[in-house]
Amino acid sequence: xxxxxxxxxxxxxxxxxxxxxxxxxxxxxxxxxxxxxxxxxxxxxxxxxxxxxxxxxxxxxxxxxxxxxxxxxxxxxxxxxxxxxxxxxxxxxxxxxxxxxxxxxxxxxxxxxxxxxxxxxxxxxxxxxxxxxxxxxxxxxxxxxxxxxxxxxxxxxxxxxxxxxxxxxxxxxxxxxxxxxxxxxxxxxxxxxxxxx
Numbered sequence: 036x037x038x039x040x041x042x043x044x045x046x047x048x049x050x051x052x053x054x055x056x057x058x059x060x061x062x063x064x065x066x067x068x069x070x071x072x073x074x075x076x077x078x079x080x081x082x083x084x085x086x087x088x089x090x091x092x093x094x095x096x097x098x099x100x101x102x103x104x105x106x107x108x109x110x111x112x113x114x115x116x117x118x119x120x121x122x123x124x125x126x127x128x129x130x131x132x133x134x135x136x137x138x139x140x141x142x143x144x145x146x147x148x149x150x151x152x153x154x155x156x157x158x159x160x161x162x163x164x165x166x167x168x169x170x171x172x173x174x175x176x177x178x179x180x181x182x183x184x185x186x187x188x189x190x191x192x193x194x195x196x197x198x199x200x201x202x203x204x205x206x207x208x209x210x211x212x213x214x215x216x217x218x219x220x221x222x223x224x225x226x227x228x229x230x231x232x
Contacts, residue, residue, distance in 0.1 A: 046081065046085055047085065047095070049075050050071055050075050050081075050085075050092065051096050051099055052075070053072075053074035054066060054071050054074075056074055057071065057074055063140045063141050063145075064144070066144075067089075068082050068089045071092070090148045093141060096141075097138050097141055097142060111173070111174045112170070112177045114174060115174060115178050115180075116177075116181050116183070120227055120231060121223055121227045121228075123174065124171075124174075124223045125219065125220055127171065127174070128197060128200070128201050128219045128222070128223055129216060129219055131198075132201055132204060132215070167194075167198050168194045168195055168198050169194075171193070171197055172190045175194065175230070176190050182232055183231070184230050184231065186232075189230075190230070196226055197222065197226055200219070204219060
């Protein structure tokens with residue numbers, strides 16, 4: 036709790052939600068401390084009562100949003116047995132792309148933030164990527180148990196390759212570009228076709 040009785044997590048989330056809206060509306064250039072507190076309808080100094088500087092705020096924001104997205108990945112296993120394996124993997128990859136691109140843009144718009152993330156949050160980011168790989172592997176293993184993926188398929192390697200491909204595509208900053216999305220579909224087809232039962 037803060038000295039005034041407001042839960043710190045609530046303050047953080049209010050500021051993070053304001054950053055989400057600014058990022059969606061104005062892109063990384065719109066993320067300033069003044070813009071965030073204005074969008075959150077809070078006093079300008081509130082952000083700095085909770086974070087040592089604006090890079091600390093952005094680092095916490097990026098990691099929080101990564102973890103939130105990764106947490107939703109566990110539900111992918113429920114896709115097993117629905118649609119086709121290729122369609123499901125394509126949907127998963129395309130759902131990853133916009134979030135990955137947005138967070139990449141924030142991190143790379145400020146070199147100082149990139150350094151902060153590498154110094155203080157590298158382990159958390161790495162764990163998040165591993166969680167994505169585990170979620171894709173879990174989905175493919177569920178399909179394997181249904182007989183839709185070959186019993187000898189190396190599902191962990193397919194998951195690693197797919198996650199790495201999405202990461203590479205996110206660097207292009209074009210989550211809605213038809214060529215990038217078509218590239219994801221080609222990657223999925225190349226990875227999924229050999230393992231289909």
